[in-house]
Amino acid sequence: MTCPRIEIDLTKIEENARALVTQLSGRGIDVTGVTKATLGSPEVAKAMIAGGVVRLGDSRLENLEALRDAGIEAPLTLLRSPTPDQADRTVACASLSQVSERDVVEALSAAAGRRGVVHGLVLMVELGDLREGVLPENALDLARHISLTPHVALAGLGTNLACRAGVVPSADNMGELSALVNRLEDELGQHLPLVSGGNSANLDWAIAAPAGRVNDLRLGESILLGCDPLTRIPLNGLHTDAFTLVVSVIESLAKPTVPRGATGEAAFGAPTQAGERGTIIQTIASIGRQDVDPDGLAPPQGVSVLAASSDHLVLETQHRLPPGTEIRFGLDYSALLRVMTSPFVMTMYTTTKRHSTSPPPSLPPFLPPSIPPVEKPTPATP
Numbered sequence: 565m566t567c568p569r570i571e572i573d574l575t576k577i578e579e580n581a582r583a584l585v586t587q588l589s590g591r592g593i594d595v596t597g598v599t600k601a602t603l604g605s606p607e608v609a610k611a612m613i614a615g616g617v618v619r620l621g622d623s624r625l626e627n628l629e630a631l632r633d634a635g636i637e638a639p640l641t642l643l644r645s646p647t648p649d650q651a652d653r654t655v656a657c658a659s660l661s662q663v664s665e666r667d668v669v670e671a672l673s674a675a676a677g678r679r680g681v682v683h684g685l686v687l688m689v690e691l692g693d694l695r696e697g698v699l700p701e702n703a704l705d706l707a708r709h710i711s712l713t714p715h716v717a718l719a720g721l722g723t724n725l726a727c728r729a730g731v732v733p734s735a736d737n738m739g740e741l742s743a744l745v746n747r748l749e750d751e752l753g754q755h756l757p758l759v760s761g762g763n764s765a766n767l768d769w770a771i772a773a774p775a776g777r778v779n780d781l782r783l784g785e786s787i788l789l790g791c792d793p794l795t796r797i798p799l800n801g802l803h804t805d806a807f808t809l810v811v812s813v814i815e816s817l818a819k820p821t822v823p824r825g826a827t828g829e830a831a832f833g834a835p836t837q838a839g840e841r842g843t844i845i846q847t848i849a850s851i852g853r854q855d856v857d858p859d860g861l862a863p864p865q866g867v868s869v870l871a872a873s874s875d876h877l878v879l880e881t882q883h884r885l886p887p888g889t890e891i892r893f894g895l896d897y898s899a900l901l902r903v904m905t906s907p908f909v910m911t912m913y914t915t916t917k918r919h920s921t922s923p924p925p926s927l928p929p930f931l932p933p934s935i936p937p938v939e940k941p942t943p944a945t946p
């Protein structure tokens with residue numbers, strides 16, 4: 565089969581989505597399924613919808629357009645503010661946009677007016693992570709402006725933490741968001757139906773503390789990879805192996821561990837110094853930094869990653885492997901993002917077939933990441 569390829573198990577993604585949706589619905593929180601790490605894959609989007617997400621979100625307009633072109637009818641949110649010149653395309657495919665600038669509001673208003681629609685806006689508020697959003701003290705101004713602008717409706721507030729500076733969602737900053745929503749509602753005399761508290765990094769907070777006014781989380785990594793982005797520890801009961809990268813061996817030869825000759829910078833900066841370990845089996849797979857973040861690969865037992873250049877992944881294996889041998893890797897978020905974006909990696913969708921007599925195992929509620937994960941036995945396949 566074609567290599568390199570990424571195998572995506574849609575059943576596992578659906579089950580992850582369902583486990584998170586179920587758990588969060590008990591807290592009054594809906595899930596927006598975030599597709600951007602899969603380049604807006606319609607198949608992944610459908611698996612998320614089957615798992616119960618109420619809408620889909622992506623930071624890139626092109627990905628949202630791909631979802632619409634594939635016939636997906638779920639409401640779509642543009643998670644990164646559009647540029648003013650993208651306003652027409654935005655209102656054509658998304659029902660909500662996250663915004664923080666007046667000029668963008670104006671552009672979306674004009675575009676929505678031309679189309680004869682009302683476009684929903686989520687006003688983003690900066691609560692400490694220093695990425696997008698207005699400062700809390702400026703939220704009322706922009707909220708009032710949006711309320712007075714035609715063809716757009718203020719759907720509510722949103723915030724995003726843990727992405728730029730790693731600020732942890734907490735009872736404090738989430739409480740601040742809820743208080744701000746209440747204050748704006750009083751000032752504007754208007755109900756704000758949507759309060760989007762953050763991303764997968766909010767899960768620990770969401771199960772530990774009352775949600776307050778927060779009634780939406782935008783979840784990508786936790787649905788796709790089954791882990792908490794703050795700790796990268798698996799969420800109990802979730803599949804962490806929905807994605808598998810399969811690469812092909814092109815060379816496997818006994819070689820020394822230490823380079824020969826004077827060394828300077830390698831293709832990607834200073835090479836890591838190898839300790840002298842005599843002769844090893846060095847195996848090369850035909851994939852490289854153009855396609856994957858080698859630091860984000862989880863190799864199978866008996867295989868380790870030694871180095872990577874643009875097009876060569878250098879591994880150590882226990883035996884010589886004939887060219888064409890396939891090696892399977894797990895991926896972290898960074899590796900997944902790059903793999904999905906590379907035109908050189910083929911995408912293959914699979915589903916985990918289950919016995920019709922035995923329903924899918926009921927997933928236990930996930931635990932806070934401080935508690936060690938429990939390995940779930942792989943369900944039997946027919």
Ligand SMILES: *Cc1c(COP(=O)(O)O)cnc(C)c1O
Pocket residue numbers: 598600623643644724762763764765782783784785786793
């Ligand atoms: C990517 C993104 C998300 C999803 O983040 P995950 O950590 O993958 O859950 C949510 N909100 C915004 C604004 C994003 O850009």
